[in-house]
Amino acid sequence: xxxxxxxxxxxxxxxxxxxxxxxxxxxxxxxxxxxxxxxxxxxxxxxxxxxxxxxxxxxxxxxxxxxxxxxxxxxxxxxxxxxxxxxxxxxxxxxxxxxxxxxxxxxxxxxx
Amino acid sequence: xxxxxxxxxxxxxxxxxxxxxxxxxxxxxxxxxxxxxxxxxxxxxxxxxxxxxxxxxxxxxxxxxxxxxxxxxxxxxxxxxxxxxxxxxxxxxxxxxxxxxxxxxxxxxxxxxxxxxxxx
Numbered sequence: 623x624x625x626x627x628x629x630x631x632x633x634x635x636x637x638x639x640x641x642x643x644x645x646x647x648x649x650x651x652x653x654x655x656x657x658x659x660x661x662x663x664x665x666x667x668x669x670x671x672x673x674x675x676x677x678x679x680x681x682x683x684x685x686x687x688x689x690x691x692x693x694x695x696x697x698x699x700x701x702x703x704x705x706x707x708x709x710x711x712x713x714x715x716x717x718x719x720x721x722x723x724x725x726x727x728x729x730x731x732x733x734x
Numbered sequence: 735x736x737x738x739x740x741x742x743x744x745x746x747x748x749x750x751x752x753x754x755x756x757x758x759x760x761x762x763x764x765x766x767x768x769x770x771x772x773x774x775x776x777x778x779x780x781x782x783x784x785x786x787x788x789x790x791x792x793x794x795x796x797x798x799x800x801x802x803x804x805x806x807x808x809x810x811x812x813x814x815x816x817x818x819x820x821x822x823x824x825x826x827x828x829x830x831x832x833x834x835x836x837x838x839x840x841x842x843x844x845x846x847x848x849x850x851x852x853x854x
Contacts, residue, residue, distance in 0.1 A: 666779075674842055722784065
């Protein structure tokens, strides 16, 4: 089974500043036949189900603000929020879908 | 508009059974792979099970293998999760979720969830 590990567990960032969340997988999520990384990022606000932000490690879902970006390949990935807004306070999860599915433990993002 | 509405959650004693339902609308269930994902109170997301589009292939997390069964009723456009031999650690909000396309895909739609509490 693929284990996903996020860092940090929690993060406090000032409004307008950059927020960076990391995700590491226990094995490569890069499928050689199509050169795609099977990694998605989700945002979950209190009392709501998760919402997909990024898939294929760096493709932004339609309607997601362009301050959200994903990067990385193989086993190391990053979600970046370029300029934190108040509405970005949430828990963020990475998910691998290379082999069935598994999620990271989550990163709680707060305003400093 | 895609909608997923779960039902069937509630309080059950350890060792008991519960059947969750997920009514899908706005799309045809038989065209998508579907998942159940759970979230224990105050904790993170845990993938539970998935079924392929024609219902012929299922997969389970080790923690529920042999106790939970995922299935679909395409005539009713409904996804199910039969949960037997329930344990305290199965207490969670259970989300029904749709894979974006085919196998090995991200989740693009989620229900609001239904709470299952296993306690005596």
